Amino acid sequence: MRSEYEVNAAVERYADTVKRLCMVHLKNTADTEDIFQTVFLKYALSSAEFESREHEKAWFIRVTINACKDLLKSFFRSRTVSLDELAELPAEMSDDNRYVLEAVLSLPDKYREVVYLHYYEDYTAPEIGKILGKNVNTVYTLLNRARQQLREKLGGEADE
Amino acid sequence: MNERIKSAFDSVKADEELKERTSRYVAARIEKRRPVFRAARLVPMLACFVLVILVGGWAWFSPSATISVDINPSLELWVNRFDKVVNVVGWNEDGRELASSLDLKYMDYDLAIEEIMASDQVSSILLDDGVLSLAVVGDNEKQCGRLLSGLQRSTAGQGNAYCYSASEEELEEAHSLGLSYGKYRAYLELTELGADISPQALNQMTMREIRDMIDSLSGETESGSSQTHVPGSGQGQGQGSGQGKGPAWAWKSEEEN
Numbered sequence: 001m002r003s004e005y006e007v008n009a010a011v012e013r014y015a016d017t018v019k020r021l022c023m024v025h026l027k028n029t030a031d032t033e034d035i036f037q038t039v040f041l042k043y044a045l046s047s048a049e050f051e052s053r054e055h056e057k058a059w060f061i062r063v064t065i066n067a068c069k070d071l072l073k074s075f076f077r078s079r080t081v082s083l084d085e086l087a088e089l090p091a092e093m094s095d096d097n098r099y100v101l102e103a104v105l106s107l108p109d110k111y112r113e114v115v116y117l118h119y120y121e122d123y124t125a126p127e128i129g130k131i132l133g134k135n136v137n138t139v140y141t142l143l144n145r146a147r148q149q150l151r152e153k154l155g156g157e158a159d160e
Numbered sequence: 161m162n163e164r165i166k167s168a169f170d171s172v173k174a175d176e177e178l179k180e181r182t183s184r185y186v187a188a189r190i191e192k193r194r195p196v197f198r199a200a201r202l203v204p205m206l207a208c209f210v211l212v213i214l215v216g217g218w219a220w221f222s223p224s225a226t227i228s229v230d231i232n233p234s235l236e237l238w239v240n241r242f243d244k245v246v247n248v249v250g251w252n253e254d255g256r257e258l259a260s261s262l263d264l265k266y267m268d269y270d271l272a273i274e275e276i277m278a279s280d281q282v283s284s285i286l287l288d289d290g291v292l293s294l295a296v297v298g299d300n301e302k303q304c305g306r307l308l309s310g311l312q313r314s315t316a317g318q319g320n321a322y323c324y325s326a327s328e329e330e331l332e333e334a335h336s337l338g339l340s341y342g343k344y345r346a347y348l349e350l351t352e353l354g355a356d357i358s359p360q361a362l363n364q365m366t367m368r369e370i371r372d373m374i375d376s377l378s379g380e381t382e383s384g385s386s387q388t389h390v391p392g393s394g395q396g397q398g399q400g401s402g403q404g405k406g407p408a409w410a411w412k413s414e415e416e417n
Contacts, residue, residue: 004187011183015174023172036174036182044186093171100168119165154161 007044013053014060020120021061024105024112025068038067061121062131065113103153111146118143221246225298225307226331227269230342231282231290232366233258237272241303243310245272251340252363254281270310277318291320291367293342297331320368339363346370353377 002010018039022032042063050056093101104115117123117131125143129136223238223246233254238247245264250256258281264272273294276282286292294315296307304325315321326341334344337359347362350370355377362370 001190004183004190007186007190008183011179011186015179015182016172019174019178020169020172033178033181036178037185040182040186041189044190096164097168097171100164101172104165104168115165116169119162120169150161150165154164 002044002046007040010043010056010060011040014057017057017060017121018064020116021064021113022068023101024116025065025072025109031071034071035064035067039064042067058127058131061117065132100154103150106153107146107149110142111149114139114142115146115150220244223247224300225296225303226341227273227307227311228293228295228297228331228334228341229273229276230293230295230340230346230367231285232364233281234340234343234363235259235276236340237264237269239269239298239303239307241300243269243303243307245269248272251338251343255340258282269307270314273311273314277315285366285368286318286320289320289368291371292318292322293345293367294321294323295341295345296323296325297328297341298325299328320371342367343370346374349374350377 015036018036019032022035026032026035039060043060048059050059104112107115113132114128117128118125123131125139126136128134128143129139132139134142220240220242222240224241225239227237227239229235229237232252234251235255235258236249236251237245238249240246245267248259248262248264250259258276258279261281262272262275262279264275267275277286277292282290282292292315294311296304296311298304298307308323308325311323315323326345330344331341334341337344337347339347339359339362343359343363346367347357347359350357350362350373353374355373365373
């Protein structure tokens with residue numbers, strides 16, 4: 001089990017990452033808080049040794065995505081939350097940022113997470129495949145389709 | 161587009177309150193779990209440790225058989241299930257003296273017997289044609305058989321050495337009269353032959369003196385006793401119940417003349 005100090009340091013380092021992943025997968029603040037608790041408690045109780053910060057970050061991303069998927073799969077949630085509800089975006093966001101995020105969040109689930117991992121976290125397709133447990137070719141396909149849809153919504157060139 | 165996506169995600173931050181609530185929640189859960197974890201790990205471990213110590217200690221220290229040694233020092237070796245001597249009890253003055261002069265505790269029973277026979281006190285009596293009586297008493301037939309064979313091997317070089325087995329009840333009877341088992345058997349024989357002797361007086365005699373007395377009362381001569389069968393206690397000899405009321409069998413060293 002990790003110390004309180006280690007947990008607090010991890011919260012400082014990865015809270016933003018976890019928050020963004022929650023936004024990509026979930027719709028409301030209450031669920032985000034649940035995921036925060038689940039992920040950081042798991043970290044506190046985990047004895048996993050990390051070789052580097054990158055390794056540690058990948059662990060947080062994987063655990064957060066899994067926690068979000070578990071939450072979405074849960075019986076209670078599937079009966080109580082509307083599927084087309086949009087994630088709440090921060091109020092103090094610039095118009096352009098809001099526009100872009102809304103475009104990303106309007107993509108189907110499977111596209112959103114690869115867009116986030118590739119465009120924001122700079123992971124390559126093989127790395128994303130590893131994190132999500134998906135075939136690399138599948139990741140390439142998802143990225144291509146996501147890119148096309150985003151281009152339609154946002155205009156301009158992706159991956160320039 | 162890359163930069164716009166980056167900038168958009170970059171503007172999403174976890175607020176300080178959420179971070180604080182998460183830290184507090186995890187800290188509280190850790191606090192709750194810590195003692196449970198320790199206890200969960202330590203309690204069964206400690207319980208197993210204590211159990212092993214108790215069971216091991218019980219198995220080691222509790223005697224499961226007794227070897228009664230009579231020559232004139234009369235003493236008993238209490239032997240555990242691992243055939244180690246866990247206690248030595250002297251049943252008369254000579255026996256107590258011999259017991260205190262030798263350090264036989266936790267020794268293999270056969271080595272202990274050899275040490276007793278090699279002691280000045282006993283070896284001189286044996287050289288002087290003394291009679292050595294060794295009785296194995298216990299409820300564990302397997303162990304008693306093993307101890308008996310060991311005693312036969314240890315006394316193979318001795319004339320006048322008698323080895324036999326007996327039951328716990330007989331041993332208790334012997335103890336109630338203040339006698340070791342070897343002397344108790346001799347006492348039973350003598351009273352059956354009509355001798356008028358108290359257990360206390362008999363306890364001070366050497367086995368040779370007792371054997372001579374038995375022989376003279378029963379009309380046997382010592383010189384003709386090369387195949388002498390060691391008499392039983394009279395309590396069911398030859399028709400033992402299987403629990404060994406009488407001696408399971410008696411054996412005499414082959415070298416006895």
